[in-house]
Amino acid sequence: MLKFQDSEKAHHRSLFYLKKLSSFSVSRFALSTLYQNKQDLPVELFGHTFKHPFGLAAGMDKKAEGLLGWQAIGLSFAEIGGVTMLEQQGNPKPRMFRSDKHKALINRMGFNNPGSEKVSQTLDLHFKKYGTPKIPVWVNLGKSKLTDNSDAHIDYSTTMDRLWEYGDLFVINVSSPNTPNLRDLQNQGDLSKIIASCMAINEKNSKTHLCPSKPILVKVAPDMSLAQLEMIVKTAIDSGCSGIVATNTTVSRVEPVNGKEAKTMAETGGMSGLPLVDTSTEFIRMIYKITDGKFPIVGVGGIMNAEHAWQKITAGASLLQGYSAFVFQGPSISKDIVKGLAKKLREHKLTSIKQAIGLDHRGDD
Template sequence: MNDAVAEGKTMGLVYRLLLRPLLVLQDSERAHTRSVRSLRLLTSNRVTKYLISLVYKTRKTLPVTLFGTEYKHPFGLAAGMDKKGEAINGWDSLGLSFVEIGGVTMLEQTGNPKPRMFRSTSNKALINRMGFNNPGSENMHENLTKHFDKYGKPKIPIWVNLGKSKLTENADAHMDYSTTLGKLWEFTDVFVINVSSPNTPNLRDLQGEEELKKIINSCLEVNESKSMDYQLPPKPILIKIAPDMTFEQLEQIITVAMDSGCAGVVATNTTVSRDFDLVEDAKLGEKGGLSGLPLKTTSTEFIKHIYRFTDGKFPIIGVGGIMDADDAWEKITAGASLIQAYSGFVFEGPSLASSIVRGLDRKLRDSGIKDLEQAVGLIHKESN
């Protein structure tokens, strides 16, 4: 074990034993805001950025090529953690291979009244009803312009999660999504259409066939025109789905997404269900979307179903309850080409990426598989 790896392990332990108990004492959203802001500050200075990379960044690579881009390993940051795209330098230093910023809506929004984010540590779960608090597409354009001017293009791919402004009626949702896509096109590697957050009234209705087609078509049109303006290839557009539906509904959505020209699917968003084997906790009574460990199995079942339904031909990004390398392996072998986490960072700390990459590397060696791409959907191949 080299020094940096040993240090990474120690930092994970330090986080769990010392920092996490301190963070638990703070209001959940405030602790989150402070953590992202500290990461931004620490990684805007070259020396501290280098030191953070030294401790947290793994040198191991497990390359995955998807949408024509090589990802150094499959693990990225899920949407919602960096809603303003304020710590872009930091995520690379923590060893992530890509980051999904946002959700960004066309209009600036403050979101729902606080408190709106709750932690159930005994269940390794979060409940949130943020309601797309974000700077809006115009301000986001400005933030990213400043960032790119100062630091250049980020080292890791930047994905943008597209939400719908609360003020925009569902009938005009297509215009809201595609306006944001157009505004942020030049900075973005991949767009994710989010029609699955449970905290914007009626947003999930947009997962219906007609509504979804309209949104995807409108985004594809703007994508095509920006691609011509910049003389660059169009960006991959993915769809992010909720876990609260039947497999029949899921198949309908996947069919629409594939037929309309989406490049893949992110499975899944948070769940409104509380029908899990949970340790009793008053926080679980809060309204909102549940994420973290209790969501893990449902999200993996969705991934398995999509992989089987599409014969592994529609790229899946797996998210929901990934806390360690075993969970990551479960998602990949179920059919996910790339994976993401949000809650895992809250409960396991900033060394999550390096410990997952190290663990995946070990799993590959133990199973005698040469590269990670061969592990994608492995359970389906083994059962044939």
């Protein structure tokens, strides 16, 4: 039924029900019985053991209000945000559009979120009421629209500072197409300044809280040349980051098949979903090649089934994320993917996901 509603309203409704259902232990149990896969496909990475490779991509839970729900429906980790230093409304509505024909979404949300202070309060309350979440919580760091690009490092690192206690990993997002000039920050100078600023906050908090520093990843856009990608990956490695998330939404479009689709495709914003699947897999393949498979990659973009998930893992991704699949396939997506990946491992006579990561490259030597 949610398919027939305005995309953003459907999104809010789904989150509302997930939040409600997961706040009672009985319905939480029902959710996990329905949607959690029995099988484990563990991945050791970033100082954690992930139950399996599939987690929630950024943008779905901007307010960090669904943590119990994401765990209940079987995700192995959840990325909250994008959170920006300042609270912001985002772009005027409507700003999210669905193409059912192409299984694609176009959004120009513009980092609508409660801001780092409020999200920190939400997480604090959650941790006090329910304890530390049972799945790793990742935080997607965005930049406030009001902050000039020259001060971007302050915006990113302030958010990181406010959320440091609650996040297990932080993703620097300089790749959303919906904040004016944000993607300009994907150059070496600005990016290293932002990472250095976040690293300093990381070290400070690690000392204060007497615990190890947290992994910092950079999320890249799929709309760039190989040379630019190489520069970003090199900058991330040289600045001490722990991995790359590939990819964010694309500004490219698919050929519309009818008038309604043409209208959707003409909307400005970033496109996600099925049309992105091959591009993002090729980005993963390129990053794996550039880094000789030595720099962890989180694969995201168009994963709708286990076949797509397998393609991204064998191209070089260690972990995976999805957003659009929840809209088009519903909450059973995680279960389906894990089941399908287990089958793929059996077919290839492999015993762990680790053995499958970058498998496509093994014959290259």
